[in-house]
Amino acid sequence: MNLKLPILVCFLFIRPYQPLQIPEGKFVAKVIGVKDGDTIEVLFDRKPLIIRLEHVDCPEVRSKQPFGQTAKNKTSTLCFGQMVTVIHHKKYDRYKRLIATVINQKGENINKELIKAGLAWHYLKYSSDKEYSRLETVARKQKIGIWSDPSSIPPWKWRTPKKKKTSLRQSASLSNL
Numbered sequence: 001m002n003l004k005l006p007i008l009v010c011f012l013f014i015r016p017y018q019p020l021q022i023p024e025g026k027f028v029a030k031v032i033g034v035k036d037g038d039t040i041e042v043l044f045d046r047k048p049l050i051i052r053l054e055h056v057d058c059p060e061v062r063s064k065q066p067f068g069q070t071a072k073n074k075t076s077t078l079c080f081g082q083m084v085t086v087i088h089h090k091k092y093d094r095y096k097r098l099i100a101t102v103i104n105q106k107g108e109n110i111n112k113e114l115i116k117a118g119l120a121w122h123y124l125k126y127s128s129d130k131e132y133s134r135l136e137t138v139a140r141k142q143k144i145g146i147w148s149d150p151s152s153i154p155p156w157k158w159r160t161p162k163k164k165k166t167s168l169r170q171s172a173s174l175s176n177l
Contacts, residue, residue, distance in 0.1 A: 020047055022098065026087045031079045036061040037071025037119060039097065040079065042086065051086060052097035053111045055127040056120040057155045059146065065158050067146050071119040078113055079104045099126075118145020121154050 022044075032048065033041035037058025040051050058075075059068035079102060088100035102110045114120035115132055118139040122132040139147055146152045 020045055020049055022049075022088070022090065024090070026085055028083055028085055030083050031081060034072055034076040034080055036068065037075050037114060040075065040102065042084065044086075050095075050097040051100050051102060052093050052095075053114070053120075054088075054099045054101050055123055055129055055132045056111050056114055057123040058114060058120045060155050060158055063158065065155065066149060066152065067119060070145070071114060074114060074117055074119050075110060078108060078110045084110075115139060118142070118147045121146070123156075125156065 027044060029042035029044040029049065031040050032043045035041060035050070038053040038056050040053070042049050042051055053075075058071040059065040061068040061072050082105045084105070085103040086098070086100045087103065088098055091099045093099055104110055111120075112132070112135055115122060115135040116139060122129075122136045124133075139145065
């Protein structure tokens, strides 16, 4: 049997991978999914693109961190199904998600709205934007969302192995005595 013909036919139907050509600075896309509070999926140029919200870190949904589902619901309410403006600097995280600020159809900055609602930490490891720090301070003073729990653990610490989480909770409880 001649194997050349089936192989040739296969190559006719295989298209080479072509990465999305993201425009410089900003673009408009439709939100087709909300992965968690700080990660959305948009449809751009008829292809899905994962966006990681810049400046913020929301509680984890998959590992059932308190307020994780609430943060995801808030993000969904703010942008799911909408055409949004994605503002970026062509930076990607280690999971190949585009790091960006997202503005919804009402002109609301979703990243900032999550901080204002007490559903995200200002992600100081990757952001030095003073406005996000200010918004977090206001939410902390109002004790809303994550700030209503005196022993809340930031997601970057929550993601550590389970043994460490238990000791983090214990030390958070002890520090509030």
